[in-house]
Amino acid sequence: MRGHATLRSADPEDPKANLHQHAGRIKGEVQSLKGLAHAFERWHQDMNLLMAQNRAMRANREELHSIVRHLTMVSLNAKIEAARAGESARGFAVVATEVRSLANRAEALSKDFGTGLHRNDLATTATFQDIQASGKLMMAAISGLESMIGQLRSQLD
Amino acid sequence: MISKQARSSIDYLFTEAARSSLVLHPDDACSIEPVVKEAGIAASLPGTVLVITCSSFIFRFLTLLRLGDNSETRAYYAQGASAEENSADALFEAANLCTGAINRGLSRHFPHVGMSTPYALSDACLSHLQDLQPQDVLSYQITIRDSVRLRASVCLCSYAPIDFTVNRTSASDAAATGELEFFE
Numbered sequence: 358m359r360g361h362a363t364l365r366s367a368d369p370e371d372p373k374a375n376l377h378q379h380a381g382r383i384k385g386e387v388q389s390l391k392g393l394a395h396a397f398e399r400w401h402q403d404m405n406l407l408m409a410q411n412r413a414m415r416a417n418r419e420e421l422h423s424i425v426r427h428l429t430m431v432s433l434n435a436k437i438e439a440a441r442a443g444e445s446a447r448g449f450a451v452v453a454t455e456v457r458s459l460a461n462r463a464e465a466l467s468k469d470f471g472t473g474l475h476r477n478d479l480a481t482t483a484t485f486q487d488i489q490a491s492g493k494l495m496m497a498a499i500s501g502l503e504s505m506i507g508q509l510r511s512q513l514d
Numbered sequence: 515m516i517s518k519q520a521r522s523s524i525d526y527l528f529t530e531a532a533r534s535s536l537v538l539h540p541d542d543a544c545s546i547e548p549v550v551k552e553a554g555i556a557a558s559l560p561g562t563v564l565v566i567t568c569s570s571f572i573f574r575f576l577t578l579l580r581l582g583d584n585s586e587t588r589a590y591y592a593q594g595a596s597a598e599e600n601s602a603d604a605l606f607e608a609a610n611l612c613t614g615a616i617n618r619g620l621s622r623h624f625p626h627v628g629m630s631t632p633y634a635l636s637d638a639c640l641s642h643l644q645d646l647q648p649q650d651v652l653s654y655q656i657t658i659r660d661s662v663r664l665r666a667s668v669c670l671c672s673y674a675p676i677d678f679t680v681n682r683t684s685a686s687d688a689a690a691t692g693e694l695e696f697f698e
Contacts, residue, residue, distance in 0.1 A: 471638075479639040483646055486567035486630035487574050494569065494628030 397492035404485035432457035517677040531615035549653040566613040572674040582663030
C-alpha cells in the first residue's frame, strides 16, 4: 500500500513518535479503504443494468403471452371450422389440433418464463438492496474508524 | 437462528415504526394485526409491492409494503392530490420513514446496520419469498381510519444466531423522533 511506502521509520528510542507513525499508517489504510465506495458504485450500476434487462424481458414476455393467446384462439376457430366442414376437412382438423397442442405448450412455457422473471426480480432486488445497505454500513464504519484515528493522533500531538 | 425475544423485538420495532410513519395524521385510528397465513394476500391486493432492506453482517430484513386496492387508501396517501403517482410517491416516502425507524431501532443493538433505498416490484414476486431462505416472515394487516388498508411483511434472513431485546420505551421514542431518511 502507498501509505506504507511513504512513511519513514520512526526513532526506536521515541515511543511517542512510533505510535504517531503507526497511527499515520492506519490512517492511510483507512483512507484507501474509502475507495470501496467506487466498488459499491460499480456494483450498483451493474445491478441497475440487470434490473433494466429484467424489465425489458418482462415486456417481451407480455408480448409473447399475447401472441400465444392469439394462437390459441386461432387454433380453436380452426377446429370449429373443420368440424363444420365435416369429413372433407379431416386433414385440416388434424392440423388445427396440432396447432392447439403447440399453443398449449407455448402457453405453459410462457407461464414458466413469467414465473422465472418474477423470481429473478425478487432475487436481483434483494441482492441489489443488500449490497446498497451493506455498502452504507461499511462506509459508515470506515468513517467512524477514521474519526477515532483522528482523535488518537490529536491526543498524541 | 433468530431467538424468540429477537423475533418479538422485530415485531415491536415494525409495529412502532408503522404507527409513526404510515399513519399521516396523529388522530387517525390505526390497527395493526398479525396475519398468520400469507396465502391469498396477493390476490386480494393486486399491484405493486415496495421493498426496502436493512442489512448487517449477520442478517438482512426486507420490509415489504402493499397498498390496498381501494380509492380511500389511494386518496389517503395522495393527500388531496388527484394524480395516482402522488399516492405512490407518498407511500415510497412513508415506507422509507418506516424502515428508517426500524433501522435506528436495530442500530441500538448492532453496531453496523445499513439501509437500502426503496424499490417497487410486482406483487407476484411475493410468492417466491422462500427463495431468499428466510428464517421467518412476519405479516400484518394495517387498517387506518377503518378504510385505509395496507399489507406488510418483514422477511427475516439471518446468517448467525440473533438474540436481542429492545427497550420498548426508548425504541418507540426513536421511532417517533427519528431523523428523516433521504432518498439517494
